[in-house]
Amino acid sequence: MYLGSQLFTDSEYEQRLVRVRELMDRQGLSAIIVTDPANIFYLIGYNAWSFYTPQMLFVPIDGDMVFFAREMDAHGAHRTTWLPDEQIVGYPESYVHRPHLHPFDWVAWALRQRFLIAPASKGSVGLEMDSHFFSPKAYRALYNAIPEWKLVDNFELVNWVRSVKSDAEIQLMRQAGMVCSEAMRAAIDTIDVGVRQCDAAAAISQAQITGTDEFGGDYPAIVPMMPTGAAADTPHLTWHQGTFAEEAVVIELTGAHKRYHCPLARTVSLGKPSKDLDYVANATAEGLNNVLDVIRPGVATRELASTWNWTLAKYGLEKPSRLGYSIGIGYPPDWGERTISIRTEDESVLETNMTFHIVCGMWMDDYGFELSESVRVSPTGVETFTSFPRELIRK
């Protein structure tokens, strides 16, 4: 029995499955094996911190989906998914963390017992070959146990379906944006000379999870990152317990609401910024503004990258890493959807209700500057999910 309050309508979940199956058909897939927790959440609503042991959603081209998880997690899956109980199957605890067994050995047999192997053998079976929680051992378990399946990469099939949001999803992302604003305000208020980095991170985390009175915060797919001073030449350092000095602090954080994410980055200068930092900050802000001006349905993502590159070139600067990526549902370790990247090599074209984190991270030698916006492609241009000034923040 489904006990939660369903996040989306039945027809929205049906539509998602229809779009997934259309793509499956075009890719010649009789079934896909979904292991990315964000994709599982998208298709059936299941949501728990259970992805550290193997789990999978079996999606045949027609017929019922079946969700497999560890017994103790399958037991409670009905609290977050609308999938009927008979389509939720728990594998025995004795398969967890054993060197000579894998849960998917058991799952393969369970699929066979349900006579689901043969129908899926007509075409290929598409796996998420680059998903974080699908290991080579899991892959080989399927390969060995189901020799009649032709296993192929489905190339982020469900992730691609997720790239265009429904209006209901956009609404959740706006709410995540409100949570994000609270978290960024907490960051800017707290970070100061003499404050321990961990205390600033604690204040941010508190704000992220409390959220607003109306919209409680969910856990972020990535913890607050704050590369500081000279260490801001690299983006993914987390905090330590040392204190801030008169230096620049890059803050990259997210708001999350019901697993939807709205990330945001700003840079705070404690004390007078260096000339170099000021110069890069101005160039970056102009670049970001120019990129936002270009966004509208029908524009190629590579045009965004070109606009950015041209603006930066004017200042004698360049940024080798991508300018942004598609966002939406997020689970650790990443809030990106791993589909569209904003860079000159990308071949995507913007559509209404695509959503991106446009992130201008300048990782210079011994300092850094970052400025970003989470945006929706609107029918006429762009909508930003938050509204902080696009500039270096001075304290």
Added chain:
Amino acid sequence: MYLGSQLFTDSEYEQRLVRVRELMDRQGLSAIIVTDPANIFYLIGYNAWSFYTPQMLFVPIDGDMVFFAREMDAHGAHRTTWLPDEQIVGYPESYVHRPHLHPFDWVAWALRQRFLIAPASKGSVGLEMDSHFFSPKAYRALYNAIPEWKLVDNFELVNWVRSVKSDAEIQLMRQAGMVCSEAMRAAIDTIDVGVRQCDAAAAISQAQITGTDEFGGDYPAIVPMMPTGAAADTPHLTWHQGTFAEEAVVIELTGAHKRYHCPLARTVSLGKPSKDLDYVANATAEGLNNVLDVIRPGVATRELASTWNWTLAKYGLEKPSRLGYSIGIGYPPDWGERTISIRTEDESVLETNMTFHIVCGMWMDDYGFELSESVRVSPTGVETFTSFPRELIRK
């Protein structure tokens, strides 16, 4: 140049590598590919939230280790690892999230250019086949690019070396224990009838990350979990924004300090507990106490499981899932080491400075109870890292 303050002495890092290579030799491995961020941290100290894109530490049976990461992360790796710059290599940004490329295509070529392929071809090359951040696509990239390597599972080789801690590691776990106590106190103080779940989670998170004046908190490998009321029949639900009623709340959280973890679980009853809950709570507390009494070097882990099972049987109860697991360094999504599990099938024998989370989680129908301790096997018995009463907490 190494800029951080090194967490362990040179000789401790050397000893770790010696122990890893002894095991490699016995397993017939000429090299291992380390992808688990906890194992990388253990061997070279590298620490950043960069594990959502592929990274690997190449460890040959002799000669220098080489660390590969995304260019922007390699650029700043010297801030947390003592590995010399020439042993840190960045792969180009153009390999990130591309359907037809994988970073390990590039890494395989980089290994070849350094003439590191041939020496590693003498024996087998051991992979972490069940590591969270090593995907089938990464595996196949290596398989295709380096046909002369005989790729085998190294069966959590480095994780097994981690299972016995040094005194310096035990010290960090005690400090994580202090952070844990603050977080559990925040949980017990905050959780109450009418309080939003997200506000309780925010208070816990704040306490986890602030830590103590002396020992700042690090991010937890798993967010606070609080299965509540009827939903406490399953362990891995996270919070929502609804409020607590008169019901039992299971709290499972951790303290983390410099990536070392000390998890802890307690159950808070808001209002009078049901007779069933009270009964299970008493049985569980007696079971846990009996297990702790048995712990000392030389005892088989399965004896712990038997002691637990016998105590529970006396009460007409049983618990199908494992009773605990080895702990230490943790990165999302798991604070367990994925080696020793405390259950009757396990074949390990306790040694001094092994550390475990002994977790008595009773997932009944429509309610649950959990009680745990993080412990060290001491030369004469057991040391617990925290000291909360082992009982149902009534508020």
